[in-house]
Amino acid sequence: MKRTICAVLLFCGLLALGAELMELRGQTPPPATKKVSAIQVIMIHSDEIKLPAEFQVALYEDLIQQLQKQGGFQHVYRDGDRDAASATDLVVLHSTVRGFKKGSEMKRNVTTVAGKTSIDVHCQFMDKDGKTLLEHDLNGKVAFFGANLRATYDFAKKAAKLAHDNFAAPKAS
């Protein structure tokens, strides 16, 4: 009887330990990033991957819109904006497309499981001097509802959240 209780307790203990370890593994170490008041978005590059122009523009415009919507930055500068030069604390976001699969909206609607559109983008946050502050791979996809371009919106939301979490200055209370 005692042996059974011990075995059950040991099992429970191991389960709790496992859960704790899983939780710790899920947590990413807090990045050593700085808080800035302005961000500049550089036009999306796709040197290795042939990306249609509408996807490139949609990625760029969605990204800017989402960064403005998320808040946390006083200024969101576009590529080539001359005003960005005068910004003292600025982070520059370079995005490079690493993978692109154009799906089919019709296939998605008809089959539910096929026709997914997916874009893999490597995001690199740099300071004004060109020093890399943070690098991250993000994915944008549309699996069921919406047109193919909706994948760019999905990416933009994730990228804006990443930028906000790591670089946006906390709101003054």
Place this chain on the structure above:
Amino acid sequence: MVLRSMRNATIAIFWIVGPMVLPSAAQQPAAGNSAVQVIGLTGVKQKTKGTLALEGGDLQFKYSKTKADVPLKTIEDVVTDLDSERVFRGTVGTLTMFAPYGSGRFLSLFRTKIDTLTIKYRDEGGALHGAIFTMSLGKAEPFKKEMLAGGARTTIPIQDHPASTDAKPDAAKEKKP
């Protein structure tokens, strides 16, 4: 009796669905380039319907009594492409997805081909903007030509004789024995 009721049901379906399918071609006004601004123009909401025109050296998007202008000289790139969209779009389109017996999936097979027109331009501050428009099939390429004539630039030049690209050169043709 059964055949008659089936015939009546078919007529009823066409009566309901027909006007929703056919207007995709009929809705296009004869004059001007009706277009939908997908994203990008400053101050214009996404998926705004309007008219694209070239006036006084500007690309002009007119919508609900207002307009957005982009000087053609500031346009760095004009690219056209082909795409397709559902005939049943918007709220109706979403609702049809929940229609019973897979009829929503069936309705999503009805699609119209469209042209996309993508532009990249810079504002007075040097900031890069992009905008995407969709137009009815076959309208984007002539419009791009007009834009290029007006001073816009492109990275993909227009081919004057697109048909000639399909024709194989004589040397490439296989000789029959």
